[in-house]
Structures are given as C-alpha cells and as structure tokens.
Amino acid sequence: MSDMAILINTAVAVLATVVLIVRFKVNPVISLIIGSVYLGLSAGLGVTKTVETITGGFGEIMVEVGLLIAFGVLMGSILNETGAIRRLVEHLLHVFGPKRLPYTMGLAIGTALQSIFLDVLLVISAPLARKLAPRIGKLGTARMATAMAIALECGIVFMVPGVAALALAGLLSVPLGKMMIFGLILIVPTIIISIAIMTFLFRRGFWNEEKDEDHIYLEEDDDTSAPGTETIAAGTETGAGSGSTGSGTGTTGTTGRSNGDGATAEPVPAGASVAVAEADKEREAPLLVLFAPLLVSLLLIGAGAILEILKIEMAWLQLLGEPVIALLIGLIGTGIMGRYTVGQKRVETAIATGFKESGQILILTGVGGSLAATVGAAGLGDILGGFFSASTVAPLLVVWGIAALLHIAVGSVTLSAITAAGLLAPIAPALGIDPVLIALAAGAGSLFMVHVTSNTFWLLQSLLGQSVRGALKSVTVGVSVASVVAILLIMPMSLLF
Template sequence: MIALHTGIAIVAIILLIIKAKVDPIIALVIGCLYLGLASGIGFAETVDAITAGFGDIMTKIGLLIGFGVLMGALLHAVGAFKVMVEALVKVVPPNRLPYALTVALSTIAPSIYVDVQVVLAAPVARSSAKFLGKNGLAWLAGALGTGIFCGYVFVVPGLSAISIAGLLHVQLGTYLIYGIVIGPVTAVVTTWLFRRMLNHGWWKPAKDEEVSNAEEIEEAGDEVSPQRRPSLALCLAPIVVPLLMIATGALCELAGIDNPVIAFLGDANIALFLGLVGAYVMARRFVGTDRTATAFSEGLQTTGEILLVTGVGGSLGAVIKATGLAKLLGGLFSVGAGTPIIASILLAWFIAALLHLAIGSVSVAAITAAGIIAPILDQIVVSPVVLGLAIASGSLFALQVNSNFFWMFKSLLGLSTQGSLKTMTTVTSMASLISLPLVMVASLIAP
C-alpha cells in the first residue's frame, strides 16, 4: 500500500499543477500531507517530515542557490552572459552547442555538485537558445539535464559514481575506465534523439515555457552596450574560479590530502560566495551602484521563489523516506542472488530505477540500490563494476516532481512544470534506457 500511495501522491501533484493549474508549492504540500497521512506515519510525524525535509535541503543547497542566482543576476546586469555566448558561437556552430554543453557537463564537471552546475549553466543555456532557432531552449535544457546526470552517475569523481564504487568495492580507476565511455556516449546519443523528438512537435513553447524573473534580468543585461561590457576573461572569472576551487577540493579529498585551508576554499558555499563578490565588484565597476542594487534586488526575488519550491520538493522526498518504502523494496529484491548475468543486470537497473521513482533522489537511489546488492555480491556471477554501472543507469530513470533538482531546473531555465517534465524527466528516462545496453556490452569485457 505504501508504494500505491506514493504513486497516487506523485500523479496527483502532476495533475494538480498541469491540469488544475495549482501553484507547485501548494500542490507539493498537498501531496506531502496525503502521502504522510494515507501511509500511516501519523499527523505529527508527517509535519515533522515536511519541515525536516525542507530544512535539510536548505542546509545543503540553500546558500548555493542564493549565491549562484545572485551572481547570475549581476553577471546579466553587465552583459556578461551575452559576451560568453557570442564567444561560444564563434568557436562552436550553433547547431553543435547542445552537444558541446552535454559533453562538457558529463566529462569535465562531475566533480562539481549538480546543484552548482545547473545554477551556473542555466543562464548560459537560456542566453544561447536564440541562436538555435525554434525549440532552442528545449534542446539546450535537455542537453544540460542529461549531461549533468550522466556525469554524476558514471564519471568519477561524480558523487553517485564514487558512492556506488565504494559500496560495491570497485576501484575508482576501474569504474572510471567504463564510465568515462558510457556517460558521454549516453549524453550525446540522448541529446541527438531528443532533438529528433523536438523536430516532430514534442515542444509547445506557449505551454512549456513561461516568463520568469530570470528572463527579466536577462533583458536588463541586453541593455548594456558592447563598449561597456567587461572582457571575456573578466566575465568568466566569477564562474571559472569557483569551479576550479570546488574541483581542487574534491580531487584533494579523493587523493587523501587532508588540509583545512584547501577544504575551506574548496567548499562550494565559500567558492560561490567568492564568485558572488567578484561579480558584485565587476557590476559596481561597469554599470554603477544603482544598476547593481537593482540587479541584486531582482536576483533576491528570483532566489526566494526558487528556494521555496525547491525546499518543498525536499519535503516530499523526506515524507517518502519516512514511509519506509526503501526498506520494503530492499526486502522484495533480496531474493535476487544466483540469477544469470543479463537478469542480474536488469534486476540491479530495476531496483535503482524503482527507488529513484519513489524517493526522487538520484544519489539516494543509487546508494540504496548498491546497499541492497552489496551483501549478495558473492552470489552473483556478474562483475561488481558492471553491477555498479547498471545501478547508475537505473538511478537516472525519470527524474520528476519528487526531486528538489526538478524544481530548481524548472525555475532557472524558465520552463513550466509541463515543460520540465518534457525535458528533464524525458531525457533522464531516455539516458537510463540508452545506457542499459551499453552496460550489457561492458559485461562482455569486464573480468
């Protein structure tokens, strides 16, 4: 019954938002309340899960969202993203931009938190969309989503990749050898197929895109004349420097280097704050105090909207966790020992996919699935690295409304809930299915 009530809650949230035009925040809270009470966790426990889930998400990513969005607002105010996009278009033909974006996110950026990636990449995607013509925003949004998560689960040092390898006792180098091929290939193929869907009428801009505060901020950035815009190097600095700081911290941790200064500077909150300070100083220099204050104020409005809907998305995940669904699924599938190779791969994929659908977190689904399978590794004839890759593939499946990332993605890209389902949910489902046969091929090679 818990699985049934979880499914009802998720479907109800989607229908309330898309069909009844209920605001996502109200729909999410209604879904939380229904699931908590219907599954029997109790009145007080339901409220506790909602508030704790909101607080946990804010603790983890609240400052990241705030600093990142404010930095983006300031960079738009000086026309920085226009400078970046114009430089990018000179190097990469417009019809290759989505592929360049998805390859970069799935190979270079996995050391960066997915929340940071979408905060920093979304404005570039939005600004680049007009160069791709019809459905440009949808194509770039799909490329962004699939690139981020293919890197996250397949490529070391992505968090899910490291977690899976650790739980299944797979050497990181071994995991990387397979993942660095499967991840980018999956991302590129998914981006190409998604483009074919868009060409056949999948996207309806009037229903799938919506005007947002972020769009108004971008228009302000367009008002800056080319002569008054900062150089490309200055425009990139507030983004590149924090990314390098975070990546350095992650790689040092991976190498076992325990240095408090490096850990401090490599913390994502500190790195993005320094990026924000850099953007603030640059805005004061190029557009003056008044324009800077206006951009900052507009950024705060956007930040508040994103924080609230993201936090409530976290509440839904916490209520689902409180129902004990993950433990129930673990018991159902613990009988999978001793099955053939293909069946074992499919079982590992299915466990992770089902957990992701229920819990709404790629990393939690991957970690939980690996934890379920780890105790029976000795009884399975498949290489642990292949099982890990199968779990990674399954954990990608159908990122949707019970994920706080979904709501960040929606707000930052300027999409409707329907548009987010038709991009993020669609491309993660496609990537999960596309990567599965690649994992099966890997099983023929892995020892």
C-alpha cells in the same frame, strides 16, 4: 501495518500528488506536502510524528543545499546582467565555426553556464541561437533547437551548480564535488552522442522545414537587429506566463542595447536617455575574466573532492574546497566584476532578480526532502530493499522509470527527479550502490518526454521559430534520446564504481 498496505499507501500518495498538480492545477509545493501528510498518517506515524518528519526533512535538505542554490542563482543572475552569455556564444562561433556550433554551444550551456536559472539562460541564448542557425546551413534551426533543448535539460540535472543536481546531491547525501565530477563525466558524452543521433535522424528526413518551422515568425525576424531580437525574446517570455521567466525579462533587455560592436543602430526614442546613460557607463572586461570567479569556485570544489578521495590533509584547501565557501568566493568575485562592468545599481537589480528566482527553487527542493523523509519514516526503504537482488542495475532502471513516468505526468524535471530519488534514498546504503548513481539515474529519467506540460517546451518552440510539430521533434524526441543515452551510460558506470 503490512508491507502491502505501506506500498499501496505510498503509491496512492504519489498518484494523488500527480493528480493534484495535473488535473486540479494545485501548486507542486502544496501537492507534495499533501502527499507527505497522507503517507505519514496512513502509515501510522501519527499527527505529531508526521509533522515532525515533514518539517525535519525540509530542514535537512536546506542545510545541505539551501545556500548553494541561492549562491548559484545569484551568480548566474549577475553574469546574465553583464552580457557574458551573449559574448560567450559569439566567441564560440568565432573559434569553432558554424558547423560545430551545436556541439560547442550545447557543451557550454550544459556545463559552464548552469549557475544561471534555466528560463533566464534560455531566453538569453535562444535569440542568438536563432540568428546563428542559418549560418550552419541546411537544418540549422533543427540542429540548434535540439542542441539547446538537450543541453539545457541535461545541465540542470547532471551538472553542478544546476539546481536539480544540487537538490539531488543534498537529498541523497552525495558530496557536491563528487556529484560535479560524475556529472561532468556523464554529461559531456550524453550531449555529444544525443546531438549526433538527432543530426543523423534529421539528415534522413526526420525534419520537414515547411511543416516543422514557423516561417512567418522567422521571416519577421530575419532582418531584425540584435536589440530587436532581444525585444522579441523578452515579449515571448512574458507571454509564456512563467513567473520565473518574467522576472528575468528586465535583465535580458539590458544585455541587448547595441548591435554587438558598441554602435547605436537607430536614434534613441524619447524617454530612453537614462538607459543610454547607463549603457555608456559599461566597461568591457575579457570574457575569461567575467567567468573566472565561477570557474575558480568549481575548481575549488573539484580540488576538495579529490583531496577527500585521496585522503590528503590540507586544511586551507579543504576549507576553500567546501562547496559553500567555494561558491561564496565565486559570488563575491562575480559581484566585483559586475560592479566594474555594469555598475553597482545593475548588480543590485540582478541580485534582486536572483532572490526572486531562487525562492521557488528552494521551497520545491525542501518539500521534495519532506516527501523523502516521510517515505523513509514509513518503512518503505526496508520493504523495497528486499525486492532487489545484489545487482545494481535493476534499482537504477527502476529509479529511471519512476522519474520518467512522473515527468510525463507532471512536466517538471526537478520535481520528478527529486521525487524518484526520494523513493529509493532510504535504501541506497542497503543496495550497495553509490548514491551518486541513483542521483544521476533519477536525473536521466526526469528528462524523458519533455512535452506540452513543460514551460521549457513552449519557450523553445516560440523563441527558436518552430512549429509545435517541430518542437515535438527537437525538444520531446531530442531530450528523450538524451535520457536513454544517459541511463545506458550510467549502467556501465555502476559496474565500475
């Protein structure tokens, strides 16, 4: 088959996948499999080889990241149940003050909290951000909404153990420790620069409080206590229609039963005695202790990566630094702390919720691997390899552009990043470019134009009291700025590494 025919069939397969998702509302997993089958058959692989490639690609990426994703989501679900997120935000406010809160909260969400499933993290932190926004002063809602949008989306694609970052690392065979180090180097300046740019635009008139904020929603919420805030958030989340967010509603509610100082604000309604009894059993552990297992696991992964780079033999640390072992240690430690603070039953509930959330992520990641394997088997890698020069900048811009176009059409950050990276994964070695840079470029492109096709857009719009017009500014423009900032930072990195 000619090179042009393979290129055309690949384009048709990707376009058909997008059309099935956007126009006919077919589940992304099914759409990706259909696209992979078409590409395999049209490229002349035959029925048997096509099926073997699809199933093999699914299995290979599950070997790489399956347990990592599951462990990370379970750890985040338990942290959610213990109320660690709420306490962290309150601590950041106390230490850094309200004016620096958008930056400190953004960095915390984008880095340390990425083990928590995105929608659950959003619905936990958004009510707190909304309550704290007036304390920042003028443009508080705009700044907090933008900081949260940028941090949430950047974290999921750049920072281990964000689910898209794990998937990209597995797809491109990037050592997880290396992905974590490079992701951290990229995400910190990206978040800070992007929030600073958006703050500058807001102060120059880009934000109109009368038109960009939902004043009816905000007025209703102004005098609401912390428990009521959590109730509003949970109700909005359910209304969003997302299965993953809906599964997190129950655990969200369990973190907001008090006013923050342990005192009961109102009489307990009839039928709530069981919940109160459970709340009375809670013990408060120091915040650092709650996050210690997660931090230890990330430090172990980083240590293992450093040993590998320096080629130092240290068997026991190499074992503990293996990502699966490190995250397992973190999960066990988080579970122990959860049992101590909220009890065994609530830990079991959190784990059950985590399993529900991780299932869809694992399947989507796996079929992304299937498409990448089919692209490689069809010979597209050799064809694309001849189109690029020795320069490493052009491939990074191409993968960024592909991911951006896919995200505009599909509305899924993870799906667009995986698909774009998969198209260039087969030729990464031939390009002489480090695969970690391709992973980061795909992640950066997938952030471009988060808009009305994204469930995250609507959650940020409703939970932070914005009008749709306001969300288009804080979310769509804000995260797009982060996408451009990230690729502008990645290209110089490609000249250094």
